[in-house]
Amino acid sequence: MSKIILTGDRPTGRLHLGHYVGSLKRRVELQNSGEFDKIFIMIADAQALTDNADNPEKVRQNIIEVALDYLSAGLDPEKSDIFIQSQIPQLTELTFYYMNLVTVSRLQRNPTVKNEILMRNFEASIPVGFFTYPISQASDITAFKATTVPVGEDQEPMIEQAREIVRKFNSVYGDTLVEPNILLPDNKACLRLPGTDGKAKMSKSLGNCIYLSDTEAEVKRKVMSMYTDPEHIRVEDPGKIEGNCVFIYLDAFSTKEDFEEFLPDYANLDELKEHYKRGGLGDVKVKKFLIRVLNRQLEPIRQKRHMYEKDIPGVYDILQKGTKAAYEVAQQTLEEVKAAMKINYFDDKELIKIQSEKYKSID
């Protein structure tokens, strides 16, 4: 069986470090591993509209931002098809049929939906489109027969729901769809990178993000004001590592080379942590190290972004080519789905023959 990747992001803002360590960095590695037959990366504008229906301009503006972030982080249009969700109408059509296979109560139990309803103050007024977006996400995945979906931990319930839809579809209509597997980051700190304020999640609305496109100076400013251990006041005080953003970020980003080059007094992160816990290590020193660690990873991304920013029509071309390739694959799957559901009347020679026979026998 082919190995196929499908994943994507909502274009509601530029991508940040949470996106990067949660999924984007991994995608680039998988792309370059050469182990996959096909890689589809989707800009989920239709999904973004499920809770931004009154603000299409925001979604429209951010499509290019996300595309620039993708390309600058190393997604290569020669190896991955980058496409725009709303331009693949087959996805909407699949969603309509999958809706018959999912109950309202199952959607209500989806933890991601539950959580997002809370975050968006949607309790009493959830748009139907928003409520059903897990079904639409199952269409995104199955339309490409994706075997592997690299995403952050928050997407786990979505992939589970997609797997259920596949099993249900295949059991009702016969083997047609492929059950996807989630691929989570293997580094615990990357599973859910907290915001710079220590809140559970990096999120644009909380204003606690470091963006891939932030300048060196912005990264510096954000790290210097980062949440650490509020009880670690004087350098001599023993400090706490748990819930301390600076150390969580170092867990997610620092490498052996970073220590060798920027902080050779410590062999590795464990030694640095031990010193902090003992006392005698100030926040500023650790923060300065983190700034260098982050900037080392972000600098090549920034440079690549500047290059692509000079050729925006070229970026739209890349999206259009990717969308065309995605369209063809989704169309093929839709045809198989409709044949399995027996709603392919005009292609079904057998049906026409049977119906003719039925009426022949009448006269």
Ligand code: TRP
């Ligand atoms: N829900 C994802 C997010 O918010 C975006 C997304 C839409 C997606 N469809 C997908 C991710 C299919 C993986 C597979 O980030």
